Amino acid sequence: MIVAQRKPFEEIKDMLKVYKKVLNVGCGTCVAVCLAGGEKEVDVLNAELDMARKLEENPIEMGAITVERQCDREYLETLDSIVEEYDAILSMACGVGVQFLAERFPHKPVFPAVDTSGLAVNQAVGWYEERCRSCNQCVLGMTAGICPVTMCAKGLYNGPCGGTNKGNCEISKDQPCAWHMIYERLAAQDRLDNIIAFYPAVGWKDQTPRTLIQPGYKTEDSAPEN
Amino acid sequence: MRLDYPVNIKIILVPCTGKVDVLHLLRAIQKGADGAYVVGCLEGACHYNEGNLRARERVEHVSRLLEEIGLEGDRVRMYNLSSGEGPTFAAYAKEMTEHIQKLGPNPLKKWAE
Missing domain, CATH: 3.40.50.2300 (Response regulator)
Known part of the structure; x- marks a missing residue:
């Protein structure tokens, strides 16, 4: 949401x-x-x-x-x-x-x-935590369902970086290291080969507004005028 | 008990103070009431577990909103007592009335007509 x-x-x-x-x-x-x-x-x-x-x-x-x-x-x-x-x-x-x-x-x-x-989840009444930055290039399948773009302070696709510190991020002791969490969960699932794979960085540059038309729906040209 | 308490107080009954909304308190002040206070059950004794705790949070929120718009936040308050404490109810009514009298009339009153 x-x-x-x-x-x-x-x-x-x-x-x-x-x-x-x-x-x-x-x-x-x-x-x-x-x-x-x-x-x-x-x-x-x-x-x-x-x-x-x-x-x-x-x-x-x-x-x-x-x-x-x-x-x-x-x-x-x-x-x-x-x-x-x-x-x-x-x-x-x-x-x-x-x-x-x-x-x-x-x-x-x-x-x-x-x-x-x-884009956030509801943890309790009135308490929301961000989980997705809508990067349009989802890697959650390889990262054990933990988003490195949102949860890592650097948004790293290949982590952890040198700033990981006993499970926390170097920016704050209250901020868990996303890549530590990814490691822990992949290890528990016996899927650690995923963390060794190399992911190309997300293509943030030259971003233009994205348009999504679901298969079977109208084309962009047929969008109604205001 | 036939206790006396200030006649300027208008009582609005609610099933639980958890029913009192931010908007109820704001509207009271917006429509010219000099003050508004919520009297709930003792903390830890809510029949619905946390109705009075929620009410307190809302009162505190309204207090901050009033400060934000330039009114005294202390025009809204929360009191707690048990249903057997008639004399305390009268004492709180007197305390709130004296407190509001010190603050003076709500400057929005002239717009309320």
């Missing part, structure tokens, strides 16, 4: 300082589950903005709507008839949702209310 955390209140307030009527758009999927940008978080942020601006004798009118997903055109359609009533849009979705919203309403200023942190 994509996880995010709300931006500091001062930063959000500052982005909206020149606007009098703003629509706060929540997203009902990933950021709602991670308690950052769903319906309830929209209401809390709106209440805060309302009170803060009244205290400054400069009231703001905040609209609230939460769509199922901001990364799907069909859900953004529901906003078409209401955005014109507002000076600006605040989005509580991940960076994907904010951009899709801005694409759909290019004449309206769109602001992000959350910082998108990554």
